[in-house]
Amino acid sequence: MDDLVALCKRRGFIFQSNEIYGGFQGLYDYGPLGVELKNNLKHAWWSSMVYDRDDIEGLDASILTHPDVLKHSGHENTFTDPMVDCKACKSRWKADTIENNKCPGCGSSDLTEPRPFNLMFKTNVGPIEDGSNFAYLRPETAQQIFTNFKNVLDSTARSLPFGIAQIGKAFRNEITPRNFIFRVREFEQMELEYFVKPGSDDKWHKEWVDNRIIWWTEQGIPREKLEILNVPDDDLAHYSKATVDLMYQFPHGLEELEGIANRTDFDLGSHSKNQNDLNLSSQTELNNASNSKLAVQDIETNKFIVPYVIEPSAGVDRGVLAILNEAYHVEKLEGGKERIVLSFASHLAPIKVAVIPLKKNNKELVDTAFKLKNTLQSLRLGRVVVENTGNIGKNYRKHDEIGTPLCITVDFDTLEKGTVTIRNRDTMLQEQIPLDNVSSYFKDFFLT
């Protein structure tokens, strides 16, 4: 992990947040390469959910959340972690980090009993700070999908099964943020709420678990590094009938990458009102919480039903960490030398191609390199850069280390014979091709 964290900082993937003021625990910033990697991962998820399928719509809802939403969702009462105080050094710990009844900080056994600590951040809304007008920063993106269920249904005329996908920030006041970007206080989730007929939920749950495993392998996570954990009944969240956690072997241990929960009709039921009008068969205890009837008409029976929900919920930051961990290799070269390579799947690579003029002060070479860069950039397949430092060897090493799949060198043959040299990151093989063929080479490489 230390080597990865150092590379992330050195090359501009991830920085400690607020670093110049001593840092802010549990917060990280994504630098020039990190933001590209993260955007590429989010785009891959969005494409597979919203564009490649015909049964899912997208949403981008507010982060500030009305307290009633999180009251009726059950988060005000139950979104807690057990916390333990060390009376000796005054530190606070999540109870499951305590081993042998000893404080992980100072080793003292003078600890309090565990007590629940609510993980939601509250903030004041409007100019009067008397505590009565407050909002929560959402602890999951899901709730605003449920509160918008009717809006999406009415504006798209969907019928079951269908889903609503959202990517966005979530906030949890973790007691002990740790392990780099694995457990942080501000993070992003990629969440799908997939609404199905009650009774078909078990089938869909299994289907989504299978589907999500395939997706992660397409992002470069080997199948054998993923484990399926059926969350035991007494560990299930208050809304869940069954949850499968996809566990990944992170550098610090086997931990959750994504959770796939069967949330039943708990959330839509809790946010609904006057459900009795709807002739429901749902067993949910309804609490007249909001003004919407969060139900959908069954096209076969014409009855309104509250759908069940299958929720694949993946962390973007944990995804980035897993992908970086898998991509990171140190290779031994001839002559005892080493090279560090990030072998990202090409659709995730932050920079797709580096165009390198052989001599940095040769105007003709540099102009040709920029022209080629602009041509490739206009294909909209990701970021293309010109690397004009004049040292080919160093540039290759840099782009291996940041995971650029292709480097294209513009040299005197380019000016005389109209050819360029393309070097492949993974094989290190170089081939000369006509300049005129570079666009189609680039498209073939990144689209197939």
Ligand code: ATP
């Ligand atoms: P954990 O048990 O590790 O705290 P969780 O079960 O509370 O996770 P979920 O509520 O299922 O997590 O959230 C869905 C996903 O959001 C997780 O699989 C994870 O990828 C991500 N996630 C949750 N909490 C954090 C966090 N503090 N930092 C980074 N990612 C997180």
